[in-house]
Amino acid sequence: MALHTQQSISGFIATEPQQTVTERGETRFYARIGQPRFRREDDGSFTELAPTFHDLVAYRATADRALTRFAKGDSFVAEGYVRTFQVERDGEIVDGEEFVAKKLGHDLARTEYEVDRTRRQATIQTDAIAVAHEAPATGREAAAPRDAVPSPFGNAVLGL
Known part of the structure; x- marks a missing residue:
């Protein structure tokens, strides 16, 4: 691609x-x-x-x-x-x-600031719960509790 x-x-x-x-x-x-x-x-x-x-x-x-x-x-x-x-x-x-x-x-090289991820984290959790209810869990997904917080280093879209 x-x-x-x-x-x-x-x-x-x-x-x-x-x-x-x-x-x-x-x-x-x-x-x-x-x-x-x-x-x-x-x-x-x-x-x-x-x-x-x-x-x-x-x-x-x-x-x-x-x-x-x-x-x-x-x-x-x-x-x-x-x-x-x-x-x-x-x-x-x-x-x-x-x-x-x-x-x-x-510009990250010239600006200092903090990112507020609270809204994004809530959205990821909501999306993860919705996906868990829609599809049967298999493998690694079945081992994780449904209310587990996704890793801040992962990607909910890619399933990482």
């Missing part, structure tokens, strides 16, 4: 995120983002250059979550695609582009 890949982008949120609504009534997240740049010198060191700035957008549920979790200065990584468009500016048609984030999160 082929590996599914998409474009990605990383950087920092350069402006306070803004919420708008599309013509179809969907939430839209918008922020101006910066991408740090460096130049490698002959001696192996790096010189920091001025960042480049770009537009980042997200829609629907991703936008809703991003609006509550991101602020100016946050480092991020995003998966999605570049959308190009034309817009009229000062009576002239100019090309524009924005990165449309389908998935958006904080």
Whole structure:
């Protein structure tokens, strides 16, 4: 099976995120983002250059979550695609582009935070109980009590 890949982008949120609504009534997240740049010198060191700035957008549920979790200065990584468009500016048609984030999160290499897994753990337990009631248990599954908490290192979908 082929590996599914998409474009990605990383950087920092350069402006306070803004919420708008599309013509179809969907939430839209918008922020101006910066991408740090460096130049490698002959001696192996790096010189920091001025960042480049770009537009980042997200829609629907991703936008809703991003609006509550991101602020100016946050480092991020995003998966999605570049959308190009034309817009009229000062009576002239100019090309524009924005990165449309389908998935958006904080950059683990530059952000410290804790993950709240209580909701996910409850969902996994509920799913495990539902599956146990639907299918007869065999082998390893029969040995585990039905109210046992799934391993935080396993995967309920894959049965690990």
